[in-house]
Structures are given as C-alpha cells and as structure tokens.
Amino acid sequence: KAGVTQTPRYLIKTRGQQVTLSCSPISGHRSVSWYQQTPGQGLQFLFEYFSETQRNKGNFPGRFSGRQFSNSRSEMNVSTLELGDSALYLCASSPEGEVWTEAFFGQGTRLTVV
Amino acid sequence: DAKTTQPNSMESNEEEPVHLPCNHSTISGTDYIHWYRQLPSQGPEYVIHGLTSNVNNRMASLAIAEDRKSSTLILHRATLRDAAVYYCLPPGGGSYIPTFGRGTSLIVHP
Numbered sequence: 001k002a003g004v005t006q007t008p009r010y011l012i013k014t015r016g017q018q019v020t021l022s023c024s025p026i027s028g029h030r031s032v033s034w035y036q037q038t039p040g041q042g043l044q045f046l047f048e049y050f051s052e053t054q055r056n057k058g059n060f061p062g063r064f065s066g067r068q069f070s071n072s073r074s075e076m077n078v079s080t081l082e083l084g085d086s087a088l089y090l091c092a093s094s095p096e097g098e099v100w101t102e103a104f105f106g107q108g109t110r111l112t113v114v
Numbered sequence: 115d116a117k118t119t120q121p122n123s124m125e126s127n128e129e130e131p132v133h134l135p136c137n138h139s140t141i142s143g144t145d146y147i148h149w150y151r152q153l154p155s156q157g158p159e160y161v162i163h164g165l166t167s168n169v170n171n172r173m174a175s176l177a178i179a180e181d182r183k184s185s186t187l188i189l190h191r192a193t194l195r196d197a198a199v200y201y202c203l204p205p206g207g208g209s210y211i212p213t214f215g216r217g218t219s220l221i222v223h224p
Contacts, residue, residue, distance in 0.1 A: 043214035090157045105157030
C-alpha cells in the first residue's frame with residue numbers, strides 16, 4: 001500500500017510569488033490535513049479537508065488556502081509569499097472513523113522563499 | 115485548550131529501556147492519548163494511542179496513570195534508530211485534529 005505522497009519535495013520561490021503544493025493520500029483515506037513546520041514555531045495545523053470540504057482550520061492568514069478533489073487528493077496554495085513562509089509543509093491522511101486514531105504523514109515539501 | 119507537558123530532551127544508551135513522560139492534567143473522560151515521533155528529515159509517524167488501560171504494540175508500550183493525568187511511553191530497548199522527537203499530543207476524541215507541542219528530543223548513545 002503506497003504511503004502519502006507529497007510533491008514537489010523541494011521548492012524555491014521569490015517573495016511575492018505564489019506556490020501550490022500537492023498531496024496524494026493513502027488509498028481509501030478521505031481526510032487530509034496540512035501542517036507547517038518551522039524551527040521557531042514547531043508543527044502548526046493549517047487545515048483539514050474531508051470529502052472535498054474544509055472541516056477544520058488553523059490560525060493562519062487567508063493567503064494560505066487549500067482544496068480537496070473527488071479522489072481525495074489535496075492541494076494547498078500560498079499566495080504573496082513572504083520570507084517567513086519558508087518551512088516544511090507536511091500533509092497527513094487519516095481513515096475516517098468515529099474516533100480519530102492514526103494519521104499518516106508524507107515526507108513533506110521543503111519551501112524556501114528568497 | 116488541552117495541553118501537555120514533556121521534558122525538552124532525554125538521553126539513553128543503546129539497548130537500555132527509555133521512559134518518556136507526559137503530563138496531560140486537563141484530560142477529560144473520553145479523551146484518547148496519542149504519541150507520535152519524528153525522525154530526522156521525515157514527517158511524524160504514529161507510535162501508539164490509548165484510553166485507559168496500558169497498551170502495547172510492536173514499536174512501544176504506553177502506560178497510563180490511573181487518574182489518566184499522565185502517561186509514559188516506554189521503548190523497551192532503545193536503538194540508534196529511535197533517536198527522534200517524541201510528541202505526546204493533547205488529548206482529544208471524535209473529530210479530533212492532532213496538535214503538536216515541542217515534544218521530547220530523545221538522544222540515544224551507542
């Protein structure tokens with residue numbers, strides 16, 4: 001069974017540009033969550049999608065957005081990039097159940113904003 | 115918000131047991147306790163979770179205090195591959211979304 005796949009693995013962008021990151025969840029998983037990891041702030045929750053709907057949202061500005069497709073694949077977009085957006089962006093997928101038990105994380109996309 | 119308290123770092127020697135503590139004094143009745151770890155240059159990976167009684171799996175054991183306000187992740191024989199940051203997640207259930215604190219950085223000496 002393939003794991004969570006994130007593309008690209010590395011990305012360098014210039015301030016002011018926008019970027020789109022992609023996440024393919026484990027087959028059969030319908031919940032996809034996104035996290036930002038930086039040395040200063042640690043792992044912070046961005047948002048979660050389930051069945052193409054944003055179900056939960058973290059405390060990030062509107063420049064950060066996402067979507068989920070009918071096949072559960074998800075993308076996140078960051079517009080008007082700032083230097084502080086440089087981070088490891090992680091995607092996690094979970095099987096749907098009454099009690100959330102286990103999230104499977106991808107290896108992340110390392111974004112550098114220059 | 116529910117919170118957890120973990121030591122910033124711990125050290126162990128290879129082949130020895132490691133006990134990683136976590137306090138979650140705000141836990142409520144049906145909240146689960148989850149542990150994850152993050153190896154260098156990788157995304158976090160699930161380790162174990164539990165509700166009331168102690169739990170074992172191939173990776174670790176989870177000992178939960180009787181009042182459930184604390185738990186201990188036990189690695190029975192640490193290996194160099196166990197060097198990672200271990201996260202005890204704030205308790206939650208239902209449509210719970212995992213939130214990560216700073217975790218405990220485990221250093222394993224050969």
